[in-house]
Amino acid sequence: MNKLLRKIGSVLLPAAVISLFLAGCWDQVEIEDRALVLGLSIDTAPPEKAAEEEQVTHLKNTEMPKEMISITAQIAVPGRVPLGPGSGGSQDGKISPVWVVTVLGHSLDDAMNNLQQQIADPRYLVHLRVIVISQDIARGRMDDLDDYLRRNPEVRRRTWLLVSEGRASQFMDVKPPLQRVPTLYVLSMMEKAVTSGKFPPDYIGTYWSADSKWGQSAYLPYVALRNKENILINGLAYFSQGKMINTTQPLEIGAFMAVEGMDPGGYSTLFKTKELGMVMTKINERYTKARSFIRDGKPVLSFDINFEGDLDEHYNGKKPADSTARLHEIEREFERNAKGVIGRLIRQTQKDHADIFGMGEIIRAHHPEYWRQHIHNKSDWEELYGSITVDFNLTLHLRRVGLKKT
Amino acid sequence: MNDSRQITTLRAAAVISSTIIGVGLLSFPRYMAVAGNSAGPFVALTGVLVSFFSFWLLASLCRRFSTESLFVFSRRLIGRPLAMFFTLIIWLIFMTLTGLTARQFGDVATSVLFNKTPIEATIFLMLLICQLSARRNIIKFSYIHFFYLPLIIGSVLVTILISLRNVDLLNLQPVLTAPTASFWKGALEASYLFQSSFVITLLIPFMKLPKQAVRAGAIGIFVSGAVYWLIALACIGLFGAEETKLLIYPTLETARSAAIGEGFLERLDALFIVIWVISVYTSIYTTYYLASYLLQNLLGLRDQRMTSSAVLPFVFVIALLPENVFETYTWSLMLGNVSMLLLLGYPMLLWAVYWLRRSGKRGLS
Structure with a gap:
């Protein structure tokens, strides 16, 4: 009798314990x-x-x-919420x-x-x-x-x-x-x-x-x-x-990404050249090297911005764009043009004391001594950012011209 | 005798590693960022070295008494009452450590995973699992750790590697920092996480080659140290030091912002939390095992099976004591301070007595 009870117990007890785990999740919500x-x-x-x-969350009379x-x-x-491609059913539109x-x-x-x-x-x-x-x-x-x-x-x-x-x-x-x-x-x-x-x-x-x-x-x-x-x-x-x-303007997103050296390049620029007429270049890659110095007790930043691009459109020109020299001409014109755009963006952010480029982070990382002495909170840097010197160099390399030779 | 000496050096190292990687994983980068800003990983590295020193002090002593555990040979060295007193304090420390770790686990689980599940249920289930597994002997204990370690390290490394892609190196510069007061405070806080490497005192009498105890600890501490270091590196590199200071669980946020293939696989935090639960289990398991073993030692019982059940309600109550999250953290830090003093001081005392007795013997002969 006792043996039988024990046997039943040994079956029932684990079953009872296991049933606890069948209850599912406490937090379940379908x-x-x-x-x-x-x-x-x-x-x-x-x-x-x-x-x-x-x-x-509060009554009317509370402050x-x-x-x-x-x-x-x-x-x-x-x-x-449709999952996968629609079946073209009649309900979808309504x-x-x-x-x-x-x-x-x-x-x-x-x-x-x-x-x-x-x-x-x-x-x-x-x-x-x-x-x-x-x-x-x-x-x-x-x-x-x-x-x-x-x-x-x-x-x-x-x-x-x-x-x-x-x-x-x-x-x-x-x-x-x-x-x-x-x-x-x-x-x-x-x-x-x-x-x-x-x-x-x-x-x-x-x-x-x-x-x-x-x-x-x-x-x-x-x-x-x-x-x-x-x-x-x-x-x-x-x-x-x-x-x-x-x-900023949409094109200035491109300028911003150029200073940051963010890949891939995505912006195309339309500009007028002296002799080749209207030209559109498309940037495929951006690469930027940033350097920083302390000159006369002020931070100076210098950026080397490199672009790789293609010639996308060319019309209204007196000369065809068909040689290395011509491409170089376009590259120089682009650099002059882009310098204007980037310079304008940097000056505008300096005027607004908004260092979206993170130039302060470069100074903090590379000149910790200067940083510790002069910058004690975020607004210190934003104030200083308005008066720092920023140099930059631009280089564009046009590699391909598409399927048209001239 | 030979039968019980089954733990290989590698397995001992695995026990130490998986014990150390635990609940602190989630908030660790915050402490490092507070202590050293961008030099957080350097602070972590210093912490690892500090904790290795205190481990070396203990393990090299235990190595000389390779057939007994610390609690047995200490009685011969400094006398029974004093040894009992220290064992009692160490027991209290590990009881509290187990409780607070379980509480931290419960806090994270409640705020991130199960909003409606009562925290008591989460904590109790975790402790119950530890209690049941703490009834096993030390050989099985080491096997359990050895089994889980690859899972823990593997998945943590995957998470880190995915986030390393987005690390901005500027966030990690300057790499070094001046050894200020806050730097040392941070290094000590980092070393608190390594305190459960104390478990080596249990392992030595069962190791195949007890002489290699220090080597096992070195492997264990440096493997887990590397994991912690990488976590600090990934978090501070990803968010920047200032943002890391704002987050209560920066490591979790790293897992949450990690994505493979631009949104193809997002929200790795679910996977990460699952693995983290296992890593918490292995560390609570160790401290729980230590607590029941120490109690058995104090009461002079044959094995720790019964004491493991006796410990459960007390640990559970300790886990429920802190009022809120902040109190849990301050208590843990305080506990860290106390055990730091004890785990450095006690081996030093034993060493001193050991040398005195040895030179005394030599003088006599």
Whole structure:
């Protein structure tokens, strides 16, 4: 009898223990029950809007800062986000794969909580890929955003943070024909700009690192909407003292990448030469060597910028571009031209005290003694950056001319 | 006798390595960046050397008593009451270390992985696994470490190598720094992570070649030291020193921003965390084993099977004591300070007595 009991026990006990492990995960949430936020846009809202805000994280009578923000979130609708190529079904055009929700709040977290109060499923930022902020936000209050997004373990450092011309919420409504999910279109646009050398890989993590460094100022992609549907990379929005201060022209992104020596080259330049007419050159590779000195107690930086390129277009010229000498002529003209563009960009950032090139980091790395004596915080360097000397040399080598001989 | 001497030098080294690589992996670069800015990896290197020195002090002493563990021969050297006293303190240290490590593990798991799972459950399960495996003898103990080590080192190295692609060398310059107070503080903090190399005292009586204890430790410490050094290098090189100081778990952020082939494979943090859990298990396992072994020694029991169960509730309570994350960190640092003093001081005392007795004997004969 006793033996039998023991036998039964020896079978039942392990079974009981094993059944504990069948309970599954404590934290499990089915994917259909998640509100996956794919894209987010953040705008300022006028202070009067405070009256319209729901009382989710604070009551009306509590003291709050006047500024308000309005966020627009693109939430993936489960089952409607198409996976793989579309089958050409009739539904595709009518039902949007995303749900666009707009809420108000005092801070980003406040607004996210208001958002949660309005939607059934718990929101998840794990698939957040693109955040668009308006210029007003970038010029005013980045620290709230930086704090919340850095602190939240769901946000990746490879998210794109874009500064928009005009209201950011427009970007959540675009319906581009190339991708069915709007934010995925913005995302693939930025990613492709990086691989084709049109834009530096400036993710939110890169922006944070630059923002923390004493010897560098941060910058973000500056985008604009054209014809309601097309998104244009409109330049760099750069920061000084933690606030956005100015923007560059799109061509100046190329100039910036040239000074940084970022590969591959992606920008083409159209310019007028003296004798060869209009010429367009395409840059394929950039290589830059930076040197730094301390001269008369002031940092001096010198950049050797090298380009490899092709002749892309040539018309209206009196002479054909058909010999080494002619190519050299074009190269010299380009160098003169590009020097103007780069020089202008450097002077503009110096005037704005925004060292987007990270020249201070070069000084910090190579002249630690000087750095320790003169620079005690980030604004020391940004102040000094306005008055340093920057020299640069440009060399272009045109290697090929395409399929036309002259 | 020959049967019990089964642990090879390499396996002893593996035990030490996998013990050292543990919970500190995630926040290590932050301490280094605070101590040395861009020279963080240099601080880490100094820390490794410091900890090797304290290890050498201990291991070369134990090597001379290759058939007994430290707790046995210390009784003969300095007398039973004093030896018991020191053993008691070392036991307390390893109890607290086990508890705090389990707590740090729970904190990370709760804030990054399981938001809803109660931290008590995470900690308790981890401790329970350690308790169950601590019932095994020391030979099996060494095999478990030897089995997991390649997994841990391999995946950590893969993560580091992927992120090394994006390292900006400017972030790592200047490479050297003046040996200021904060530099030494950082080097000591780095060496705290290596304190569980104390486990060698358990291994020596079971090693095939006890004379090679120092060599085993050297391999163990330098392999794990290289891992820590590379992690500091990758983090500071990737983010810059200032950003690394802002992040509570810089290594995790490195894994989170690593990507293969421009977004083809992203979010390696999931994989990294899984491996990290294993590495935490191996280090808690060692400290837990030490704690139960020391208790067995204090009570004079035959083996550590029963004490391993007795230790569990106490360690669990210690793990739940800190109020918040910051308190956990300050307590860990304080514990590091105390054990640094003890692990340097105690072997020195034993060495002194050892030399005195030896010269005394020579004088007599």
